[in-house]
Amino acid sequence: MMHVVIDESMSPGxxxxxxxxxxxxxxxxxxxxxxxxxxxxxxxxxxxxxSSTLSWAxxxxxxxxxxxxxxxxxxxxxxxxxxxxxxxLRSDGIWTLDRDVPxxxxxxxxxxxxxxxxxxxLERALRDPELAAAAARRLVESEFRQCAFCGFDxxxxxxxxxxxxxxxxxxxxDGPDTADNGLALCSLHHKLFDHGVLGLSHDLRITVSAxxxxxxxxxxxxYQLHERPLDPRPxxxxxxxxxxxxxxxxxxxxxxxxx
Ligand SMILES: [Zn+2]
Numbered sequence: 001m002m003h004v005v006i007d008e009s010m011s012p013g014x015x016x017x018x019x020x021x022x023x024x025x026x027x028x029x030x031x032x033x034x035x036x037x038x039x040x041x042x043x044x045x046x047x048x049x050x051s052s053t054l055s056w057a058x059x060x061x062x063x064x065x066x067x068x069x070x071x072x073x074x075x076x077x078x079x080x081x082x083x084x085x086x087x088x089l090r091s092d093g094i095w096t097l098d099r100d101v102p103x104x105x106x107x108x109x110x111x112x113x114x115x116x117x118x119x120x121x122l123e124r125a126l127r128d129p130e131l132a133a134a135a136a137r138r139l140v141e142s143e144f145r146q147c148a149f150c151g152f153d154x155x156x157x158x159x160x161x162x163x164x165x166x167x168x169x170x171x172x173x174d175g176p177d178t179a180d181n182g183l184a185l186c187s188l189h190h191k192l193f194d195h196g197v198l199g200l201s202h203d204l205r206i207t208v209s210a211x212x213x214x215x216x217x218x219x220x221x222x223y224q225l226h227e228r229p230l231d232p233r234p235x236x237x238x239x240x241x242x243x244x245x246x247x248x249x250x251x252x253x254x255x256x257x258x259x
Contacts, residue, residue, distance in 0.1 A: 038085040147186035179237035199252035209253040
């Protein structure tokens with residue numbers, strides 16, 4: 001009998017869909033970025049070395065550091081919080097270990113020199129550096145969404161609240177739906193940006209219109225944004241100069257405050 005083995009490669013769409021299904025993951029109703037952080041670490045390794053393989057012995061400390069810096073506050077031991085994604089990401093079908101390790105168990109990871117890597121089909125598709133960059137950007141944008149002006153990152157359970165995708169050059173004025181024309185902004189700063197109270201300079205600093213007035217301390221807090229550097233998340237595309245020029249000329253209520 002003829003046996004035909006078809007090495008099906010994954011399309012970019014399939015790759016992104018597989019990775020974005022991680023978005024739904026929560027622990028006890030709270031945002032759990034542990035798995036996305038492991039995927040980001042593996043993507044970085046793949047881009048740097050051509051293989052996504054991570055060794056528990058050599059790399060779990062880096063993973064624990066990422067979880068400490070970007071995860072929710074937790075009293076969990078670092079090794080335990082790294083063991084969670086390192087073993088559990090397997091159940092998402094995108095991660096493999098070179099030996100069997102029970103879920104969440106730190107001890108077998110430590111005593112048996114365990115290696116983990118992305119699913120081979122996924123890894124092959126992600127050797128395309130553009131796709132790897134797009135995948136990393138998607139993960140960062142969906143998991144670590146916060147206002148690029150003030151850092152607001154409100155969550156209700158696992159869902160982001162009050163953070164929106166703003167267009168720099170308006171959609172109605174030929175603004176493209178591309179990453180270099182987008183900013184994640186909280187609802188307030190989105191509104192103020194669209195009214196020209198807030199703008200952007202070419203060195204990616206926030207500008208505040210001198211025409212903006214407010215009576216209260218809360219309202220006047222807007223002045224403090226003036227000249228503050230934009231704070232996009234790592235892996236996101238900076239705004240294109242042409243779109244900044246459009247917003248400055250067409251929307252921003254000049255003059256800006258003087259520093
Ligand atoms: Zn904001």
